[in-house]
Amino acid sequence: MLAVDATVDSVIAASLRVARDGTRAGIAAAVAVSDPADPIATWIERALAAVTPYSNRTNASDGERAHQMGCLNLPDPRKCFEEVPVALAALRYGGGDFLRTLEATCRFGRDADSIAGMACGLCGALGGRAAIPDALIEASQHANRRDWGMMADEFARTCRAIHVRDAARWAARSDALA
DSSP states (O other): OOOTTOOHHHHHHHHHHHOOHHHHHHHHHHHHTOOTTSOHHHHHHHHHHHHGGGBOOOOSOHHHHHHHHSOTTSOOTTOBOTHHHHHHHHHHHHTTOHHHHHHHHHHHOSSHHHHHHHHHHHHHHHHOGGGSOHHHHHHHHHHHTOOHHHHHHHHHHHHHHHHHHHHHHHHHHHHHHO
């Protein structure tokens, strides 16, 4: 959940506070090169170059990777999945504008669906329903045969109900300990 007064910069700052090791370094590097004034091709080139040293993507075979890391089950903490740093870089590049962020993430390629989902989800969280163009919502609802507004309302009701139950349990536990 984002704070009511959250901004692109506060989301990135919070991400950097909680990220560790390679993920933190990847976020910092990718965000640092995200200049909204750049043409999109330049942003893609810079973001990819910035995150690559931290990315756990490799062209090595599984055997080579196992030798490099010692064990496939123990990932190198100096590395990261590039999706999170790139999503935050795209959020910065798009300045919170949904369509610009969506275009940047889709044109970035690679794991574009995950990157777009994260970055555009943050745009929606920052700007609410108004951040998403009506035509895009209508086209998505038609193509997917889903009423996303109704589903979001139902999800919000469920979250509120869970919060009320959790608050009641917390109050009961606090009373029992007092």
